[in-house]
Amino acid sequence: MNKSKDVSAPWLFEITPKNNFFSLHIKEVWQYRDLLFLFVKRDIVTVYKQTVLGPLWYLIQPLLTSIIFTILFNNIAGIDTGSVPPFLFNLAGITVWNYFTSCLTATSDTFRANAGIFGKVYFPRIITPLSIVISNLIKFGIQFLIFITSYIYYYSQGAVISLNAVTVFFPLLVVLMGVLALGLGMLISSLVTKYRDFSNLINFGVQLLMYLSAVVYPMALIKDKLPNYGWIVQYNPLAYIIETSRYMLLSIGDISFYGLLYTFIITVIIFFSGLLVFNKTEKSFIDTV
Numbered sequence: 001m002n003k004s005k006d007v008s009a010p011w012l013f014e015i016t017p018k019n020n021f022f023s024l025h026i027k028e029v030w031q032y033r034d035l036l037f038l039f040v041k042r043d044i045v046t047v048y049k050q051t052v053l054g055p056l057w058y059l060i061q062p063l064l065t066s067i068i069f070t071i072l073f074n075n076i077a078g079i080d081t082g083s084v085p086p087f088l089f090n091l092a093g094i095t096v097w098n099y100f101t102s103c104l105t106a107t108s109d110t111f112r113a114n115a116g117i118f119g120k121v122y123f124p125r126i127i128t129p130l131s132i133v134i135s136n137l138i139k140f141g142i143q144f145l146i147f148i149t150s151y152i153y154y155y156s157q158g159a160v161i162s163l164n165a166v167t168v169f170f171p172l173l174v175v176l177m178g179v180l181a182l183g184l185g186m187l188i189s190s191l192v193t194k195y196r197d198f199s200n201l202i203n204f205g206v207q208l209l210m211y212l213s214a215v216v217y218p219m220a221l222i223k224d225k226l227p228n229y230g231w232i233v234q235y236n237p238l239a240y241i242i243e244t245s246r247y248m249l250l251s252i253g254d255i256s257f258y259g260l261l262y263t264f265i266i267t268v269i270i271f272f273s274g275l276l277v278f279n280k281t282e283k284s285f286i287d288t289v
Contacts, residue, residue: 028124035123039131043106044138058142062098066091073216081218083160084252088150093215095147096245099140099174100181100238101206106132107185108202111193111281118282125282126275129185133178140174147249166255167248176267177241183271190274190281213238218246218253237263 029036066087073079074086081089107129111118114128155161192198213236214222223230233239240259247255 029127029130032123032127036127036131036134039127040135043132043135058139059146062091062094062143062146065094069094069216079217079221082252084250085154085159085161088147088154088159088161088250089246089252090216091147091150092246092249093242095140095143096174096177096242097210097213097215097238098143099136100177100241101210102136102139103133103178103181104185104188105202105206106136107182108188108192110185110189112189126186126278129182129189129278132185133182137174137178151249162251164248164251170245170248173241173245173248176264177238179271180237180241180263180267183267183274186274186278187270190277193281209236209238212236214242219243220253234259237266 069090070086073090074081079086110125110129110132118125151161188198188202210216212233214233219233219239222233240256240263243253244255244260247253
């Protein structure tokens with residue numbers, strides 16, 4: 001006797017056309033969350049797996065960079081950091097900046113670096129750049145511990161530094177920076193699949209962008225010294241993120257709510273623009289990568 005099949009039972013998977021280019025694939029990302037965690041683990045473990053110092057590079061890089069910047073920009077160029085020790089001033093900016101650049105440079109090579117995986121099996125492609133942003137949070141946390149240690153040292157030595165009421169919003173600032181890097185990275189990675197020379201411009205562009213983002217100087221300085229060119233920094237959303245982070249952590253400089261609103265709007269525009277191009281590119285990138 002044949003048993004009739006239950007046609008009302010739900011399907012495990014349903015293949016439907018994807019017409020929404022702005023889709024975040026939240027449901028699919030949740031279904032593939034185990035893969036997301038594996039990618040995060042891969043990004044953390046494999047970077048320094050065959051190195052001599054291993055994860056210590058996370059600590060060495062910001063420390064050496066801060067020392068060099070202190071010598072060049074503060075001792076030689078004479079950039080004033082007020083009551084905040086120059087080393088701590090530079091370390092705050094570099095720590096925040098490193099998180100952005102790590103996310104941007106890694107996500108901008110998403111399609112080319114993962115072409116072998118993308119061409120063999122299906123999973124939500126946005127998982128790959130998203131895993132990079134999450135894994136770099138761990139790197140940021142390690143480097144931020146160095147900043148906290150330096151902060152405690154200088155505070156114990158009598159440096160005039162303090163936190164303030166808006167310090168509690170610092171994690172939101174980090175998330176905003178991660179979303180901005182994710183949007184830019186998705187946009188650039190989509191362009192790299194067709195125009196290979198874009199990848200050669202990334203490192204140069206990141207270095208140039210650092211000097212336009214008020215990483216090693218206060219925003220007020222560029223307004224006073226170069227009033228005709230200050231608009232370049234003022235229209236850079238990263239400059240407001242760096243300046244606000246130093247205000248939150250060191251109570252130096254000022255906080256511009258209009259600047260943060262401008263940064264938020266630009267971040268949303270860049271993120272959805274990058275998502276649009278990313279979702280469109282993932283359908284045909286394998287033919288051009």
